């Protein structure tokens with residue numbers, strides 16, 4: 001039976017990237033819906049449930065994408081509400097690649113740093129990817145300094161994560177007008193999740209932060225987010241710091257994304273949210289695929 005992925009995207013145009021990755025991961029047909037709102041979800045999901053019955057249901061799955069991770073969370077909740085009992089299909093949420101990219105970055109950092117209350121991480125950029133990096137680190141018990149240009153946005157995002165992660169230790173930071181030295185002071189890990197082509201930390205600030213052990217930049221478009229890190233760096237050691245560039249992280253991100261799509265079609269009840277995708281990333285690393 002053909003594998004069908006129903007893509008529910010919150011943006012006006014469905015993501016081309018997500019479509020190509022799905023086909024490369026073995027999906028036969030994509031049904032792509034754009035501009036999807038929570039009120040649209042029930043009927044779209046029922047269309048996926050009532051066509052194939054019994055064990056054939058595992059050949060249909062739902063993928064939630066788009067550039068707004070919180071709008072994606074609402075579609076995810078509406079999707080789960082539309083299922084009843086065993087009449088359901090597998091579902092994955094990865095708005096802007098947020099869960100798969102963040103899982104790859106946090107799994108990479110975990111190879112070099114003990115995660116626990118003694119670890120301090122600075123995360124820059126409160127877009128979809130930054131939100132998920134901060135959430136996964138907070139879930140691991142790491143103390144997270146979450147930085148935006150504007151304090152109000154940093155505070156709002158910290159509040160949102162604290163609602164999802166019990167005991168999360170998050171401090172909002174504003175970088176506009178204040179720079180990054182206070183943010184980096186005493187941190188062992190920095191993850192730059194800024195927009196493409198925006199430098200967030202210059203080389204001098206990075207060098208001055210002598211507590212840093214791991215530096216991860218997710219922006220591949222020049223200028224990169226952490227000046228001096230080449231996009232292809234993959235656990236490169238420089239001045240006693242382990243460094244990853246966007247392409248170095250990207251190869252693990254693609255492995256996680258591909259495995260997650262394949263997982264959707266193994267049963268009809270997989271729920272691949274931030275936590276499940278992070279667990280998948282840890283499993284892939286444990287089996288030595290990094």
Ligand SMILES: NC(=O)c1ccc[n+]([C@@H]2O[C@H](COP(=O)([O-])OP(=O)(O)OC[C@H]3O[C@@H](n4cnc5c(N)ncnc54)[C@H](OP(=O)(O)O)[C@@H]3O)[C@@H](O)[C@H]2O)c1
Pocket residue numbers: 096097098101125126127128129130147148149150153193194195196197198218219220245246247249250251253
């Ligand atoms: N390596 C990979 O495999 C991979 C996969 C997916 C995405 N990415 C990359 O990961 C990064 C984050 O993705 P995303 O979707 O979360 O990005 P995004 O939403 O485009 O931007 C992230 C954040 O960057 C900050 N920002 C935007 N414009 C800025 C400016 N002019 N100056 C300073 N900061 C600015 C904003 O944070 P504040 O408003 O809080 O300041 C924004 O929320 C991007 O560079 C993306 O290309 C990499």
